[in-house]
Amino acid sequence: MSAALNDNTAGWEPLIVSFCCNWCSYAGGDLAGTSRMTYPANVKVIRVPCSGRINPMFVLRAFQRGADGVLVAGCHPGDCHYTSGNYQSRRRLSAFKRLVEFAGFEPERFEVRWISSSEGDKFAEEMTEMTEKIKALGPNGKMRDARWQSVI
């Protein structure tokens, strides 16, 4: 773990990368916006067609590049726009989540949520909750590649 990271947690703000499926969760995010809900700006969303598109390698890359938490969000099981994408990702990401925990990541660092396009409130809540949990945990040094920010 990079020592430098833990020194100045004072002004530290976590970086959370969220992968959202286009049809449900991203739209849920849009609804949160349209409804002027607020949630922390720490979360930055990457739009993907389906939670089935989420390759665990994307998640690890985010950790390498300094993400403090990663949240994948997709349609509720049964509601997948592509029928089975979230059923597939449920298995894949469950196995993967346990693996990253086994590697020593705190369980909160990687989460998966089902958020429908009508759940703007849930979107905002989940983003807030994730941010708060990560704030409580502190910066993630695990797997962070110190070289990424070494020359800016």
Add this chain to the structure above:
Amino acid sequence: MKKIIAREKLPELWKSLSELGPLFLPVQEGPVVLFQPWQEGAETNLDTTNTAVPPKDLFLPREETYMQYRCKGKELEVIPAEEVKPAVLFGVHPCDLYAVEMLDKVYMEQDPPDELYKKRRENTTIVALSCASPDPFCFCNDFDVNPAEAPGTDVMAQLKNGSVLLEAKTDKGKALLEQAGDLLEDGSGEEFARREVKTADFNLKLDGLPEDLKNRFEDPVWDELFKSCLGCGVCTYVCPTCYCFDVEDFGHEAGGERFRCWDSCMYGHFTEMAGGHNPRPGRKERVRQRFMHKLRYYPETFGQIACVGCGRCLRSCPVNLDIVQAIQALGGETVEQR
């Protein structure tokens, strides 16, 4: 200058020497012994024969960032890496130092010299430890490696009845022993025991082999020998005389760094070119390259076979394809058959 120290007191010596810079010595890491920087409480192991991986990474690190750069608009600023800091390498066996000599030829003697390597060599003080007993994989006898003497070492050391006897061979070596000060007792009265170490006897016929191989590039031996090879590259990574590397960049829009790291001729991508053409497309060509390099090309340029008989490839190849098998196949039956 000869000094002696009781083995129990070695941790104190480590501590003192590590003030000179990181002190690398054989450390028990779980099931294997590796050269690792010494830390308080490290489980050192001087009784091991050969470490799982040779200490070549002190001079040719597994990864070495040699420059950083910053990009601003159209500008590019190159920032060379910091100077190489001094280090101490303790407990290296003679065969590994014979191997370092071979790397020296490539990296320092051949034009242009490699400054990175050279600086690491110059800044490292080496304490060699003579071999007491070989393990069954050692076959350095075949290469006239003297287990009691190590070329180019700064200090020669020997384990002796619960003590370690140390003799400085160079000024750097003297400075090292002086650093330890009172910890070391005078050892001028002590004699280095003569060591006759009998290693595995494979009865290799090495004389004339490089010459013989000159026109055996298309030899049928190659059609069989490679078959079991997985192309895993372990043999090259654990071999003290292998030295290929790769250069890569890591960075983003604002800057980054360039490093070199170990690479291996056993990998498919090693020689692959734009458009997919690969001069060494298969395992056969790669196995041939590895053994030809050791047994013919290196000798042709530097006058000696690039193997010291450390036995690491015999121990580590997952399918037990090693240089002895290659030499036997090339020098034994096949020659007569042809």
Add this chain to the structure above:
Amino acid sequence: MAERNLDSVKKIREAVSQDLLGGRISQVLGWEKGHYWWQSRPLFARSEADLEKLTWDSFCVINLSRYLLEELKDHEKVGVLVKGCDARAFNRLLQDNMVKREQVILYGLPCPGMLDYNRLCEEAGAVPDGIVENNGTVVLKTDGGEKEVQREDIMLDKCRECVYPDPAAYDQMLLSPQGEREAAERFKPVEELEELPADERFAYWEKELSRCLRCYACRQACPFCSCRECFVEQENPRWQGRAYQPSENFMFHLVRAYHGTGRCIDCGECERSCPVDIPLQELNRKLIKDINELYGDYEAGLDAEAEPPLLTYRPDDPAAFSEK
């Protein structure tokens, strides 16, 4: 010398030579002795003379199925000697469409478990000159005399923990089956690690993985790694950097392990091939254990027809995240 049942060797030779010399197959993959009595090498036998070298003893550990990837290009039909894990590896390759069943004759060899050179030495206190195997025990011979030990105690870890020593796929079973083994210990290291606090677990892996040379021998030896181009070597995108950073070590190992989800046959070849003895099996087994817990028992390689767990789903599957 490693004395073993010469009858068995004879039986095997007879069986395969019938097919080889009869022209049913043009090559047999088996084992021959290496330089040392505790080593063997793959044997690519195409003639009677080659068959003379064929051996079967407690050191025929190398998994031969992987060689089919290349050998089937050159041969119409190949015979392979398969232990339990080799047969599971074969099934794995079959499931990934890497081999054609009709191109291969499998000769099943129920495996008594292979012996561990390091354990032999430890038990003997030196490098033994040879061993004699009895039923369940092994006599280690050294200069200093002889020592009898339990076979189980000097077996490779991966063999001690093997549940299915009998080939799950074969055309001809050459020796009598061993029966399923009890491998209660299989998941114990995983469970112990699971007990640790996250940070300690991370520290454990950081240390273990710090040794990794990233030679990728583990991958080369692995029967589920049959990709034409592994993610680690890809230029575009560059999933995996070459640097020896802890970050890159984790990337490689987590991804490789993840790629084994429901595919790792638990043969332990990765770990055996690793020159610096990284406990890779613990990662693989974590996934085996979790998949079994979450989605029902599945043992990769046992049944080539069974649907791999990540290639299917049930609408009511459980999830490992806090939300179902």
Add this chain to the structure above:
Amino acid sequence: MSSVNVLLPQQATILDITEETPDIKTLRVVGKEGLPFDFMPGQCAMLSIPPVGEAIFSITSSPTCRECLEFSIKDVGKVSSALHSVVPGQQIGIRGPYGNGFPVDEMKGKDLLFIGGGIGLAPLRSLIGYCFAHREDYGKIDIVYGARSPADLIRKSEVQESWAEEPNTDVHLTVDAEFPGWDKNVGFVPTYVSDLGFKPENKIAITCGPPIMIKFVLQALEKLNFTPDQVITTLEMRMKCGVGKCGRCNLGPVYVCKDGPVFTLEELNALPAEY
């Protein structure tokens, strides 16, 4: 710092860029003060473009040009494509020169036959420029240059105008197939070489191009009774260091980056054919 790490690039600046063909651009590059280094025709340099990496390219300008170095670069992959996106004034890294270069002294007094295909003209152009600058040292110069289509010929105006106007020089152009407006030869380079029926007496043939072209050019030259020591070619291998250490580009004991890339056919015949 006592001496410099050979792998460290110097800073260089792009002067300007010419689009030669749809996938080849020529970059003109200067060092901090004038040329970054002196070199001989046939030598190469490693160009860096962070954070993408480095790749080796022939210096295509003649050493007699003191203004800048020129590189003709074909877009085939990461670095080459990044180099295609540079803009004038942009700084890149450069190190070199690498390789042996052409044996300009041994070629003195001989007639020269240059045979180039596509991007293969790049190293030849440096030598051709050099020979023109030392015109009196060399005899008749023939240049056979071909590409897939007229659009794939590089340095068109230079080849067709300035070179053709040099004394005692003939330029023979060819493309693989008929194209509207193309009035020169149509056909593959090796065939054209045979058709032109060059005499080997006191001649040296220097060829560079795609491997398949080289293969057939060599056969054509052999038929025309050129001896292996009269034929010079340059090889391309994957390279990372350029100084004979990284271990990629060897043919037997010979390193293409250091001992090549220029070889006579005679030299090549003595080496393992691993290229």
Add this chain to the structure above:
Amino acid sequence: MPRTGVFICHCGSNIAGTVDIDQALEASRNFPGVVHADEYRYLCSEVGQDIIKKAIEEYNLDRVVVGTCSPRMHENTFRKAAAEAGLNPYLLEVANIREHCSWVHKDMEVGTPKAIALLRAAAAKAALNDPLEAPELDVEKRALVIGGGIAGIQAALDIAEAGYIVDLVEKDPSIGGRMAQLEKTFPTLDCSACILTPKMVEAAQHPNINLMTYCEIDEVKGFVGQFDVTIKQKARYVDPVKCTGCGICWEKCPSKTPSEFEMGMTKRKSIYVPFPQAVPMIPVIDRERCLYFKKGRCQICEKECPPQAIDYEQQDEYIERRYGAIVVATGYDQLDPSVYGEYGYGQHPDILTGLEFERLFNASGPTGGKVVRLSDGKPPKKVVFIQCVGSRDKARGMNYCSKICCMFTAKQAILLKEKVPEAKSYVFYIDVRTAGKGYEEFQRRAAEEYDVAYMRGQVGKIFPEDDYLVVRGVDSLSGRNIEIKADMVVLAAASIARHDAPDLGRLIGINSDSYHFFNEAHPKLKPVETHTAGIFIAGACQAPKDIPDSVAQASAAAVKAVGLLSKEKLLGEACTAEVDHSQCSGCLNCEAICPYTAITPVELEERYKDGTLQRTVAEVNPALCQGCGSCTVTCRSGSINLKGFSNEQILAEVDAICLQR
């Protein structure tokens, strides 16, 4: 390196209020490849779009990033604008700095850096965008309806009415399906044949409908707009052109076999039409039973047939046709209740299933329309109906409710009372479910006016004693044990999927639920679509259904099909998956995962040593691929990639977001 232009929208103050536009512009200018950056109050307006279009030309832009509202809102607007300026629309990326940024944050200090991060990610992604083309697909103006039950007939009629040719494929010798087996239909009790037969005839005579009975689907290839289907016309051994349907052949045929239509309760001949109102009225010879085919002699039918329509030499024929759309309406089966040993089904002739009982009312049925016991021909005095036989039974049967049983039981109890006034009905039920117009009233009438005794409870055992059947059960309301000496027992056996549904699903490339009913694309919003574009479902093949629901769904499916057929061209998905054949190892894991069966193996020839070698690789059919990207994750080596959301692009976005400058 691309030439990217970045355009940031104020959206009035919607964005500008929370994002410092100048700062965002300044930052954007430093992104790699950005050669131009500009802003405007309302980018989506005509003027705003013009700014983008002009800049594309002026700065020779080959990528555009707009920082605006959600791409779900205006991505198409901007893409169209870019296309008008000559740029491939897929070279434009949207950074959602409104819904995902300015609207959810309050301060500039928070909103601005986040907007910059999102813009950076969009620029990084855009740099890797490739020009994409949505495939244009031709539409064959012909539909295929599989299954000639009421649902299939209705769908075929509706499509035909809209002016398109329909092939109606039925596996049996006649269309009609289950409804043809029914006597009267709830809740109005009109006669099934009276309302069905005209429809059958209409279908047969409709100029746009091509009736293909006694046919099976052999192969389906292709994709929406262009399904290439091979249909097997099973040999009838009767020339349909010559046959006049006079019926002499089946009258004279000496060989008998249990009738499928009559649920085996009576016999039919070896040359037969399944029921008297069959459409077409052309018999088939049952080759398995026919004496001539079995023993080589007989040929009576051939001799007797006046127009000499019998043709023993007829062969199965394979017909290949292309269709733009397919409607699947293959209906349902009845569970065989003999798995429930306690009910004694199959062991006693007076224990019947609902469908069997239904046939007893029918004038042409096994008893000529008299409701009598099959054992002794006496009319039953006490009939026990048992509901939920196999339905709603987690342990041994199906989890689901068969939906129609409560209603047809009520119907049958009423019909019984009408036919045998002295008969008394008892119904054992778990719940009575009567959702539907007029259904509750209907059922209540049964209970109140027709003296049907409804007993909530379960039957534990049925066994014969003397000449009645003892039905033992428990009344779960009172807890009392009940024993009824019944003359007849009718089991409302669960409706289940056709036994061959999974095979058919595989054949045509649609999937089924765990009970093998075909799956709709979305349980709420796409109830007649399947995951395979261009294939629709109707009737009881999707789930148990009654006739009105079947007909409604059939019409809906027809509308969908017609909508599709009415298009000149179909626009496919541009962001589809793509396999790099040089990398693909051919493991076909992706094939297993694709919900749209868009991936198939293909063979490649590859140079190997001096010869060549065959190698299997995966290939994506861009017309079938919907761009979910699930396959890309299954492919460990990343050999299959998704255009528009490629691995490279997503990684670039991650990198860009994590580069905190």
